Amino acid sequence: MNYWLAKSEPEEYSIDDLKKDKVCHWDGVRNYQARNYMREMQKGDLVLFYHSNAAPPGVAGVMKVVKIAYPDPSQFDKKDKHFDPKSTGDNPRWFCPDLKFERKFKQFISLSELRNTKGLEKLPLLQRGSRLSVHPVSKREFEIIVGMGT
DNA sequence: GCCAACGTTGGC
DNA sequence: GCCAACGTTGGC
Numbered sequence: 634m635n636y637w638l639a640k641s642e643p644e645e646y647s648i649d650d651l652k653k654d655k656v657c658h659w660d661g662v663r664n665y666q667a668r669n670y671m672r673e674m675q676k677g678d679l680v681l682f683y684h685s686n687a688a689p690p691g692v693a694g695v696m697k698v699v700k701i702a703y704p705d706p707s708q709f710d711k712k713d714k715h716f717d718p719k720s721t722g723d724n725p726r727w728f729c730p731d732l733k734f735e736r737k738f739k740q741f742i743s744l745s746e747l748r749n750t751k752g753l754e755k756l757p758l759l760q761r762g763s764r765l766s767v768h769p770v771s772k773r774e775f776e777i778i779v780g781m782g783t
Numbered sequence: 784g785c786c787a788a789c790g791t792t793g794g795c
Numbered sequence: 796g797c798c799a800a801c802g803t804t805g806g807c
Contacts, residue, residue: 642805663803664790686805744806762788764804784807791802 635678636775637670638758639696639732640685640766648682648693651734659767660705660729661715667767672702674730681770681778683758691743692778700731738782752777 639659641647651657662668674680678698684690704725707715720726747753757768770778 640805666790688807690806764789766804786807787805789802789804792800794799795797 635673635675636680636770636772637674637678638681638683638692638756638768638770640683642686643684643693644686647684648734648737651682651696651732652737654734656699656731656733658706658729659732660707660727662705662729662766663715663717663727664766667765668702668726668728670767670769671730672728673769674698674701676701679735679775680732681775685766689743689745691741691747692738692782693741694737694782695735695779696732697735698730699733702728702730705729740782742778742781746781747778750777750781 646657659671662671676698680696680698681692682694682696684693704722705715705727707713708717708720708725708727709722710716715727717726747756748759753759753774756770756774757763757765
């Protein structure tokens, strides 16, 4: 069982959208390192939902992996903004898992609160210049954050 | 909207 | 393989 953090801009797709949809394809990720992490996700893994480019940015809740990564359909769709002409059906570049709504935190945890929390110093999100949209979180870090949101 | 940090592309 | 130019991310 592993833990992760995944970012989305709430204007694009927020935790409330996911609550309504129940399950979503975590598609559109076009960064190799983030893709590799998504391919490591196993069914049942828990994922923190981070609102980026928001006011304020922060962690909004928890999702669960319900389907392991498969080729991201948006890479083949010419009309999609994530279309990738270099990707073929035989050799897809991009993958996405399906994530299910687990819960929305009673207490939204802002980025500045995360920065001020002991034990989260190594969280990749908080490292200088980190822009990685999907990354692992340790069990301890996950527990600290969930504890703050409850 | 600004801009620093980072990733990707492509000429050489 | 280097690296400048360019594009994107994301906090502020």
